[in-house]
Amino acid sequence: MTLIREALRDALQDALDRGLEAGELTAAGGAPLPPVSIERPTRVEHGDYASNLAMRLAPVMRRAPMQIAEALRRNLVPPPAVSGVTVAAPGFVNLRLDDAWVAEQIGPILAAGERYGRGSDLDGHHVNVEFVSANPTGPLTLGNARGAFAGDLLSRVLEGAGAAVTREYYFNDQGPQVRNLGRSVLAIVAGEPVPDDGYHGAYVADLAADLPEEVLQASRADDADPAWAVGVWASERIRAAIEGSLARLRVRFDAWTTEGSLHRDGWVSGALERLREAGHLYQAEGATWFRSTAFGDDKDRVVIRSNGQPTYFAADIGYLAHKFNRGFTELIYLWGADHHGTVARNRAAAEALGHEPASIHWLLIAWVRFVRDGREISMSKRSGEFVTLDELLSEIGPDAARWFFGSRATSTGIDFDIELAKRQSSENPVYYVQYAHARCASILRNAGTVRPDARQAGELLRQPAEQALARELLRLPEVVSDSAQRRETHDIPRYGLEVSALFSQFYRDCRVLTDDAPLTAARLALVDATRLVLANALGLLGITAPSSM
RNA sequence: GCGCCGGUAGCUCAGUGGAUAGAGCGUCGGCCUCCGGAGCCGAAGGUCGCAGGUUCGAAUCCUGUCCGGCGCGCCA
Numbered sequence: 001m002t003l004i005r006e007a008l009r010d011a012l013q014d015a016l017d018r019g020l021e022a023g024e025l026t027a028a029g030g031a032p033l034p035p036v037s038i039e040r041p042t043r044v045e046h047g048d049y050a051s052n053l054a055m056r057l058a059p060v061m062r063r064a065p066m067q068i069a070e071a072l073r074r075n076l077v078p079p080p081a082v083s084g085v086t087v088a089a090p091g092f093v094n095l096r097l098d099d100a101w102v103a104e105q106i107g108p109i110l111a112a113g114e115r116y117g118r119g120s121d122l123d124g125h126h127v128n129v130e131f132v133s134a135n136p137t138g139p140l141t142l143g144n145a146r147g148a149f150a151g152d153l154l155s156r157v158l159e160g161a162g163a164a165v166t167r168e169y170y171f172n173d174q175g176p177q178v179r180n181l182g183r184s185v186l187a188i189v190a191g192e193p194v195p196d197d198g199y200h201g202a203y204v205a206d207l208a209a210d211l212p213e214e215v216l217q218a219s220r221a222d223d224a225d226p227a228w229a230v231g232v233w234a235s236e237r238i239r240a241a242i243e244g245s246l247a248r249l250r251v252r253f254d255a256w257t258t259e260g261s262l263h264r265d266g267w268v269s270g271a272l273e274r275l276r277e278a279g280h281l282y283q284a285e286g287a288t289w290f291r292s293t294a295f296g297d298d299k300d301r302v303v304i305r306s307n308g309q310p311t312y313f314a315a316d317i318g319y320l321a322h323k324f325n326r327g328f329t330e331l332i333y334l335w336g337a338d339h340h341g342t343v344a345r346n347r348a349a350a351e352a353l354g355h356e357p358a359s360i361h362w363l364l365i366a367w368v369r370f371v372r373d374g375r376e377i378s379m380s381k382r383s384g385e386f387v388t389l390d391e392l393l394s395e396i397g398p399d400a401a402r403w404f405f406g407s408r409a410t411s412t413g414i415d416f417d418i419e420l421a422k423r424q425s426s427e428n429p430v431y432y433v434q435y436a437h438a439r440c441a442s443i444l445r446n447a448g449t450v451r452p453d454a455r456q457a458g459e460l461l462r463q464p465a466e467q468a469l470a471r472e473l474l475r476l477p478e479v480v481s482d483s484a485q486r487r488e489t490h491d492i493p494r495y496g497l498e499v500s501a502l503f504s505q506f507y508r509d510c511r512v513l514t515d516d517a518p519l520t521a522a523r524l525a526l527v528d529a530t531r532l533v534l535a536n537a538l539g540l541l542g543i544t545a546p547s548s549m
Numbered sequence: 550g551c552g553c554c555g556g557u558a559g560c561u562c563a564g565u566g567g568a569u570a571g572a573g574c575g576u577c578g579g580c581c582u583c584c585g586g587a588g589c590c591g592a593a594g595g596u597c598g599c600a601g602g603u604u605c606g607a608a609u610c611c612u613g614u615c616c617g618g619c620g621c622g623c624c625a
Contacts, residue, residue, distance in 0.1 A: 037565095039565085039567080041567095041568070042567090042568065042569080042570085042571090043568070043569075046568070050567090050568085052566085052567055055567075055605075055606080056566095058605075059604095059605085065605075088568075089568085090567085090568085090605065090606075091567095091605090092567080092568070135625080172625065174625095175624085175625060176624090176625085177625075259625095285623080286623085287623055288623095289623095298551085298552080298621075299621090301623095302622090302623045303623095304623085305623040306623060307623080309623085311622095311623065311624085311625095312624075312625050313625095336619095337553080337554065337618080337619060337620085338618095338619055338620065339619095339620085340552085340553050340554075340619075340620065341552080341553080341619090341620045341621055342620090343553090344552095364553080364554075364619095366554065366555075366618085366619090367554090367618065367619070369618085404561095407561095407562075407563085407572095407573085408561085408562065408563085409562085409563080411554060411555080412554085412555070412562075412563095413554075413555055413617085413618060413619090414561075414562080415560095415561070416561095417560095417561090420560090420561090420574095426587080427573090427574070427587085428573095428574095429572090429573055429574085431587055432573090432587070432588090434587085435585080435587050435588080436588095438585075438587090439584085439585055439588090442584075442585055443584055443585090446584055446585095447584090482565080485565095486565075490562090490563070491563085493573095494563065494572070494573095497572070497573075498572090504588065504589065505589080507584080507585095507588085507589090508588085508589055508590090511583075511584065512584060513584050514584095527584095548585085549585095549587075
């Protein structure tokens with residue numbers, strides 16, 4: 001199924017071309033023409049789609065928008081799906097879909113099945129989406145929740161638009177954090193207090209209790225670095241626990257990459273060598289610097305410290321090379337908003353390495369302020385006061401949590417009151433959508449041997465509620481396409497609510513199971529298509545679509 | 550000081566230069582003899598932080614300003 005919206009756009013473009021060719025429309029001085037845009041009117045009486053093309057053309061053509069709109073309408077050859085083309089002040093061209101055509105789309109929707117809503121905008125794209133990437137020095141906290149959901153939802157939507165997606169988790173296994181973790185565990189083993197700058201959560205004591213004797217021995221045998229072996233063991237244990245927590249969120253990763261591997265496998269040194277050969281590195285004050293200011297950064301950045309050790313940023317550069325070498329056509333990073341200051345240097349490095357800037361996106365996930373009873377909760381792992389993701393899930397469940405985070409744009413800071421979320425979890429709008437799905441399933445069950453049949457839908461489904469619902473079902477592919485393009489997924493919950501509301505109205509106004517066999521079969525087809533659209537929309541959010549609840 | 554992100558209904562948030570700015574939750578008032586009442590119908594509720602500007606048209610773009618968050622390391 002091609003998107004009707006695109007067909008209408010093409011038809012309007014043709015109308016414009018035809019008007020120009022006939023001399024009915026002329027651009028003053030050959031000025032460039034604006035692109036044809038199609039939008040959805042806010043009011044139903046304005047039709048199903050509208051274009052502001054005439055108003056955009058008015059300054060270029062130096063004519064009244066209404067005259068241009070009339071000329072467009074005269075030259076428009078509307079597709080069969082369109083039943084009405086009207087012009088409205090101050091110059092809109094409004095398009096109305098044909099009722100029979102709308103209802104006739106139920107058949108193709110059902111035929112597409114699980115594929116309905118999926119698009120081809122990103123066919124052939126291989127996207128790497130890196131998210132969470134929390135260091136394994138403690139359990140995932142509420143602070144990690146938003147990024148985890150946002151990355152997974154974005155991945156699902158990109159896949160819905162045709163892309164192949166690799167979900168990637170990057171973590172640091174090199175730095176002092178691992179050693180610090182080891183020291184904290186060792187302190188508890190020795191019955192001593194954990195150092196002030198160590199890790200204080202209850203999980204550290206659990207690790208100490210589980211520490212195998214051989215790890216402890218190996219650690220004691222290493223006089224130079226006694227905390228290292230314990231730290232490595234502990235961080236691996238935590239990493240496995242993180243994977244388990246993510247699985248409970250229904251977030252799975254395809255690749256886990258460590259900073260250490262980037263160094264060991266030569267990606268960091270190789271990328272730096274490429275920058276050096278291209279003349280982007282220089283020595284100063286004993287260190288090696290990358291001239292990132294040549295690519296728009298505020299200041300140049302050190303890549304090799306004066307002590308010979310590469311910086312964290314150097315690993316970022318190696319990682320860029322590593323990812324592109326793996327054949328990805330696009331990289332997406334989901335970073336906490338507190339990392340926005342590092343975007344410019346990474347973009348500079350990508351450009352210096354010769355990569356197309358448009359092939360990389362950094363999405364900054366805005367802060368979540370977690371509140372309990374009006375008091376903000378600290379999310380610092382070292383304080384030990386944080387709430388873990390597992391605790392959140394045990395209170396409100398993955399469906400409600402996914403809905404909450406999936407309903408908000410990633411750039412918007414949000415307040416999350418845990419007590420409020422628990423109280424509201426039973427009234428979470430996600431259940432409204434799931435309920436509508438379950439009701440559809442129930443009706444289909446009650447139909448017994450009567451099967452959905454969309455073949456006469458065009459003639460039989462002409463009630464306002466039937467038409468409104470069927471029209472909304474047609475929008476799913478547009479919602480998926482727009483979400484993928486914007487790299488924001490919060491339109492999907494909104495769409496799910498709208499479909500559910502229209503279904504409830506249909507359910508109120510139109511009895512499905514009646515003695516009228518053809519009408520029953522046609523309405524069952526509409527119910528089945530609604531169930532399918534809700535299931536597919538919920539699937540894009542990673543939320544279950546129950547047949548009963 | 551400079552930079553980034555926010556400020557829209559009581560609360561939490563949508564709103565891609567277009568037509569009378571929306572949703573969920575909350576509040577108030579109605580609706581259960583019928584396919585699932587986790588529902589339906591209605592109502593109240595807005596100086597879109599503020600001030601200028603661009604535009605036929607601004608919540609949206611530009612400038613300034615106020616408030617909140619974050620960032621400005623040879624840390625990660």
